[in-house]
Amino acid sequence: MTSPITGLLALAVLAACAAPPARLAPALAADTVPQLRIAVPRDSARLARVIASGMRSDAALDDLRYLTDVIGPRLTGSDAMTRAAEWMADRLRAAGADSVWMEPITLDGWERGPIALRLVAPQTRWIAGASAGWAPGTNGAVAGDVVFVDARTLADFERRFAGRLRSAWVMTRAPMPMFDAFAPSPADSARVRAAREALFARPAGAEELAFLAVRDSLLVAEGAAGTLSSGDKERGLLTMFGTPLAPSRLPSVIVSHETFSQLHRLLSSGERVRLEADVRNRLTGPRTAMSVIADWRGASRPGEIVLLGAHLDSWDLATGATDDGAGAVAVTNALRLLAATGERADRTIRVALFTGEEQGLLGSRAYTARHAAELSRHQAVLVVDNGSGRVAGITLQGRDDLRAMWQQLFAPLDSLGPFTVRAGVRTGSDHLPFLREQVPAYLLVQEWRSYDWTWHTQVDTFDHAISGDLRQLSTVLASLAWGLARADRLIPR
Ligand SMILES: [Zn+2]
Numbered sequence: 001m002t003s004p005i006t007g008l009l010a011l012a013v014l015a016a017c018a019a020p021p022a023r024l025a026p027a028l029a030a031d032t033v034p035q036l037r038i039a040v041p042r043d044s045a046r047l048a049r050v051i052a053s054g055m056r057s058d059a060a061l062d063d064l065r066y067l068t069d070v071i072g073p074r075l076t077g078s079d080a081m082t083r084a085a086e087w088m089a090d091r092l093r094a095a096g097a098d099s100v101w102m103e104p105i106t107l108d109g110w111e112r113g114p115i116a117l118r119l120v121a122p123q124t125r126w127i128a129g130a131s132a133g134w135a136p137g138t139n140g141a142v143a144g145d146v147v148f149v150d151a152r153t154l155a156d157f158e159r160r161f162a163g164r165l166r167s168a169w170v171m172t173r174a175p176m177p178m179f180d181a182f183a184p185s186p187a188d189s190a191r192v193r194a195a196r197e198a199l200f201a202r203p204a205g206a207e208e209l210a211f212l213a214v215r216d217s218l219l220v221a222e223g224a225a226g227t228l229s230s231g232d233k234e235r236g237l238l239t240m241f242g243t244p245l246a247p248s249r250l251p252s253v254i255v256s257h258e259t260f261s262q263l264h265r266l267l268s269s270g271e272r273v274r275l276e277a278d279v280r281n282r283l284t285g286p287r288t289a290m291s292v293i294a295d296w297r298g299a300s301r302p303g304e305i306v307l308l309g310a311h312l313d314s315w316d317l318a319t320g321a322t323d324d325g326a327g328a329v330a331v332t333n334a335l336r337l338l339a340a341t342g343e344r345a346d347r348t349i350r351v352a353l354f355t356g357e358e359q360g361l362l363g364s365r366a367y368t369a370r371h372a373a374e375l376s377r378h379q380a381v382l383v384v385d386n387g388s389g390r391v392a393g394i395t396l397q398g399r400d401d402l403r404a405m406w407q408q409l410f411a412p413l414d415s416l417g418p419f420t421v422r423a424g425v426r427t428g429s430d431h432l433p434f435l436r437e438q439v440p441a442y443l444l445v446q447e448w449r450s451y452d453w454t455w456h457t458q459v460d461t462f463d464h465a466i467s468g469d470l471r472q473l474s475t476v477l478a479s480l481a482w483g484l485a486r487a488d489r490l491i492p493r
Pocket residue numbers: 016017018311323324357385
């Protein structure tokens with residue numbers, strides 16, 4: 001999830017990973033939409049066997065443990081990402097895929113080095129923080145004043161800040177008010193909600209957008225040391241961002257919400273605040289990263305494809321267990337569960353483990369370009385990218401005429417529900433490039449669990465995978481893919 005301000009800076013292309021809750025259209029309007037006639041065979045006995053074996057198996061959890069604890073963070077373009085792609089390709093072959101191949105992308109690589117941050121005034125203490133991705137280092141320790149640049153127009157910036165930012169560490173917005181995660185009172189939550197809404201109440205006008213578009217260049221020209229931003233989550237969490245599509249021109253340091261708030265309070269009360277930072281990152285030049293694609297061939301319509309997708313790349317502060325290792329092992333396990341029954345579906349079921357999702361859906365965008373000629377024969381795309389939580393349903397992505405089809409697809413899964421099929425649009429992951437090509441593409445609705453705290457942070461680790469939910473997730477994926485691969489016709493565009 002990009003911060004709202006980052007979003008203003010035309011980084012809307014960035015993958016969100018934690019897509020915001022679906023925007024829901026009124027249920028009544030959707031219910032009146034005429035439904036497309038698509039028949040999905042129930043295949044009850046066969047799916048009962050898939051459900052029974054899926055709900056007994058911890059194969060996905062075992063894969064996730066190796067992927068995260070042994071292989072570790074999978075930053076796009078890193079050696080670990082390549083190792084993960086090769087290992088998952090082996091897992092897909094062992095799971096029963098007929099063919100497995102790599103689809104490379106190239107990007108400018110980036111390597112994280114050590115960081116040291118020290119508050120030197122008005123108190124001295126070491127603080128925790130991390131460089132944003134694809135941001136440069138500092139060339140040694142740089143001490144400077146922390147300055148809150150709250151200008152919203154070029155004229156205001158020039159009047160108040162021009163000539164005053166040499167070696168400064170620049171904050172560009174106030175801290176986000178935080179909800180109490182544990183037993184909040186309704187009054188507290190209402191107060192925080194109102195404070196958050198107030199922060200974004202006024203949409204940016206043309207003058208402000210024009211200023212935001214050049215703000216980084218102005219900071220470079222002024223000789224600022226770098227920028228400071230907040231993890232925007234409580235209890236010390238750092239939330240990573242950054243992409244080679246829009247690399248930061250200045251060192252960019254993320255500190256915890258609590259540290260950020262302290263700095264902001266100090267500045268608000270007129271204290272001089274100084275920070276020393278030594279940030280050592282390296283831009284490595286062109287690197288290759290691989291998406292892994294695997295087919296389990298259909299029996300009678302092998303040229304038509306049901307695609308189960310997740311992203312194998314991750315941010316690098318932790319081991320990428322919920323974002324999106326869980327999705328990668330779940331779609332792999334869905335293929336395993338289906339192949340193990342020995343009976344093929346009509347259509348091909350394809351697993352895609354995309355790379356570069358975190359840097360702007362690079363792998364899935366490359367896939368839709370490379371496979372442009374066969375996208376019209378993609379029956380549907382189901383993407384998993386919200387952790388290991390159980391499947392709770394689907395949002396229709398504007399295809400309210402497919403509600404009846406989705407109800408048929410979920411029908412054999414009664415014992416694993418409840419599921420809701422609702423109008424709405426979800427963004428923020430690898431289904432988006434497919435939607436642009438008119439392919440019916442979905443981001444599965446999952447129970448959120450601890451995903452808000454884990455995504456892009458230093459605690460996205462195996463601990464937060466939930467065994468029972470991961471079984472349900474794999475099993476539901478297998479059953480939905482089977483139904484889509486058996487439906488009596490291709491979904492009309
Ligand atoms: Zn993700």
